[in-house]
Amino acid sequence: MSEHPQLERVAANVYEIARTGDMRVPVRVYGSEPLIEEMRLEGDLTLTQGRNVATLPGIQKFAVVLPDGHQGYGFPIGGVAAVDTEEGVISPGGIGFDINCGVRLLRTPLTYDDVVGHEQTLVERLFETIPCGLGKGGYLDTDMDDLRGILAGGLEWMREHEHATTHDIDHCEENGSLPGDPRKVPPEALTRGLNQVGSLGSGNHFLEVQRVAEVYDREIAAAFGLEQDQVVVMIHSGSRGLGHQTCTEYIRRFERSFPAIAESLPDRQLIYAPLREQVADDYKGAMYAAANYAWANRQAMTQGVREVFERTFGVTDVELVYDVCHNVAKEERHQVNGREDEVLVHRKGATRAFPAGREEVPEAYRDVGQPVFIPGSMGASSYVLCGGDRSLELTFGSTAHGAGRVMSRTQAKREYDAGELQRTLREQGVYVRARSGATLTEEAPSAYKDVDEVIRVSDALDIGTKVARTRPVANIKG
């Protein structure tokens, strides 16, 4: 078993792996003692992967491991790596298989009292309306022309086809559109994506009706249009089979194009393409296209939610608070080497958390900071945060994205019973509907870490500050 890299405590909740060997920068690890302990368990690769990331050509300042960091494909999940746009590289492992997996929050004009007694109807209608689980079928019917439009335009295409409002676009990271190139998306990925626009997927993806259970900062909550007991809807989903296939094929393509690089890596999963290479540009076009697809997917499900809320409660104003990416790389301006420069920021299982004043923050929120949503596990609290004042300095403007698992899927399936789990949650006022019992047990709340400690550290570091906590009311899953 390989040794964990040596960690040095720099300040409260701040640790560093010093630069040694072929590392080009140090690694910053943000976390409390108990969170760091989990990264140092026997056989855990989180810190080793952090050190590997620090060897990437063109990486700037430091590799970042966030408080929810855990091991992933090549890079830690809960990691940030910013690279020079000329000397740097792009690595699919630093973005993730589920390109632009992310979370959006919708606000409704309802309070919890309006919904109590209607949970069963609500959860059934949501489940019938929004396709869940593996396989085909989306809320939106798309042909190949539609798909290409979505891949090129994201939410812009959705608005042109009356599936999104201007308000939706104004309240989405990157306005729901990056320069995607449909021609760079592998044909197999196109096929898989054709019938999945407006589908939830499986695993830890969910659509959850929640109520605002606690408000920590009333002023910022009000700026986000949120208050105590309000009913909101959280959607956690990504780019489905299309993003997965795109990632898989470009990893293969990079390995074939750069055998010498593949050979020299501390971990083959770290495979990358130098940004000056054509194939890096191809991947960027495909990755942005998959990101656009993920936004269209979450938007299509939003339309389904609106339909159900109108039918069930007669309300027509279900509005997007914001939509954040968890898995993407984007060009942004940051302070590096004592000056502001453009860098390509890889965020994998990490949420952009820009503070007040950044021009990327929508006008409506620019005076308070960017909304951040961190989902808890099914049946647990989720959090609304606000981009913190120190995020640019500490994490390239990022914070955590959620709680990781403590128990494997197979172990959770053995450990729990679907019917019993459903009854337990029901006793807590949480109505859950899943396409399969296995999904339910795999995602049992006790199979996940407590997200509270992650939030506490994010808040203490001032990279993402607490605004409100929500509790589940009704949840649909694959």
Added chain:
DNA sequence: ATGTCC
């Protein structure tokens, strides 16, 4: 995460 192995 994922038509959970081309």
